[in-house]
Amino acid sequence: MGLAASQARLLTITSRKSRAQFESMRMSHQKLALSRSLTEISNEYQNSLDQTKLYYDFYGVNSTDTPLTYNLLMSPSSLNDYTPTLISNNQGQIVLSSPYAAAARAAGIPQEGLGCTPSSLMRNAFIMSLAEQGVITQGTAESVCAIDYNQGAGLGGDNLVNTITTTGTFEDLLKLLNGEGYTGNYSLNAGIMTNGGPRGVGAVYIEGNNMYNFNEAEAKGCSTGASGGSKALSEITFADLLNPTDESKRVYLICESDDTSRFATPYSQYKGMIDVVNNVTASLGETLMSIIEGAGDAVAYANSQMQTYVSDVTGENTANLHSGYGKESHNGDVAKDAVNQALHGHADGDRSANNFLGFVNNRRTSVAIGNHLEAVGAIDLTDFVRAWFTYFMQYMQGLGSAASNSLHIEWGKDDTESTFADINTLSNYEFTFTTTTVSDSDALISNFYDTLFNQICINGWTENNQVATDSSYFKEMLQSGQMYLTSMSDDYYYYQNNYATNNFVKEVSDDAAIAAAESKYTTQKARINAKEQELDLKMKNLDTEISSLETEYEAIKKVIEDNVSKSFTRYDS
Secondary structure, three states: OOHHHHHHHHHHHHHHHHHHHHHHHHHHHHHHHHHHHHHHHHHHHHHHOOOEEEEEOOOOOOOOOOEOOHHHHOOOOHHHOOOOOEEEOOOOOEEEOHHHHHHHHHHOOOOOOOOOOOOHHHHHHHHHHHHHOOOOOHHHHHHHHHOOOOOOEOEOEOOOOOEEEEEEOHHHHHHHHOOOOOOOOOEOOOOOOOOOOOOOOOEEEEOOOEEEOOOOOOOOOOOOOOOOOOOOHHHOEHHHHHOOOOHHHOEEEEEEEOOOOOOOOHHHHHHHHHHHHHHHHHHHHHHHHHHEOOOHHHHHHHHHHHHHHHHOOOOOOOOOOOOEEOOOOOOOOHHHHHHHHHHOOEEOOOEEOOOEEOOEEOOOOOEEEOOEEEEEEEEEHHHHHHHHHHHHHHHHOOOOOHHHHOOEOOOOEEHHHOEOOOOOOOOOOOEEEEEEEOOHHHHHHHHHHHHHHHHHHHHOEEEOOHHHHOHHHHHHHHHOOOOEEEEEOOOOEEEEEOHHHOOOEEEEEOHHHHHHHHHHHHHHHHHHHHHHHHHHHHHHHHHHHHHHHHHHHHHHHHHHHHHHHHHHHHHHO
């Protein structure tokens, strides 16, 4: 081979060798990249072994039927027992999706919160805005707004507000007690009139010659010939007793005894009739508590006053009977005579009593009942009930107030000497009625949103719509500790805690995600291994090629060196 040809070949070999070495280096870098990829998928697989799912298990039965989502926590249903569990940030603010945040802005709740619960007007504005945002229906919003705002919901208050209140006058109360717009118990009936005493209370007498007996049949203790007959006690309402403008519905109780002595066992007679009074006022008290807001303590006060002035009589002690004595009579209508003698006779033995406020029994001579003589005692049930209601209204108007002090009861005197609570003395008083009871579901929904509203007002709020639209993000925020759950405790207050310590949240291994990660890892690892094997084979071939080129390169280099040496030797000679 000539010198020129050898040099050309040497350049070709050098070029091929450089190319092969570069390709070998490139493949080596590919192997390093494959190695890094294998490390990454191995780490990803290891991490996937810890994947979990969050479930909402409000009832603590280890259920995995309900995945934990923001919308589940913020929507009333049986799944959360109509009790909101709220999402909060590290400052305690309630995390609201965009619709809820818009409702908070519309209600005028600042993001830093109010630190207290506001008026029902702000609450109703919040509820109506939820309807505008499509969170709830317009019908639901109107139902919630119709129910009284529960300012204690989620703040220690455990009672649901399930009534709708209205205000009204004493005349409105009388209408309710007459059964207008109210379906509760408002009238006298045979069940109220239990018999008491040795012979019991014989009859109920109404002005206008109407005799009402306890069994709606023949009057006990009175002859079958008593005029007036029997009528249903349900015709007399509590309104008739509290506002006795119709004297035909004024009610008297009559109790007779075989004892014809002057005092005619007054304790036994009185005790029997007071048992009836207590039954009537107990029923009236239950009715008032069901239709007047805050009536419970007033009922208790009225009962205690009646116990002190009327009911606290024991044995034969008649000192507190506030007694008066009737006139003698043996002629005329027996039943009517009994009332006239007992109630329109002499009080304190020396003056006439018209509607005497107390117990009255006949004087020396007994009254003829049937074919034998009877001693008759009576009380004005209407005035006794009015006295009870007067004590009730003293408490409702505030004990010690001028309005309360203006009402007073004078036992043992003409009833005109007392100032009863009635249409005249209560003309300026405004009652708060709770006559409409809402359905349980409406009450629960109302309480849910009242609880949510109260927490927003107390703690403030921040907007983050992604928690409602991206379940993975929602879970990540909880698991990373960037968001917390704020839920109700046993004391009916709300406390912030980590999801892992929340009793309502159950965390379990995500088997499906782990299996998917394992399949992905296996597939990618196989691909990397195959690629590595392919690169190893190519690099081995390149090494062989480079080695062969190096051998040829050295041989041609030796030829060139020999030719150059021969040329110099020729010229030297």
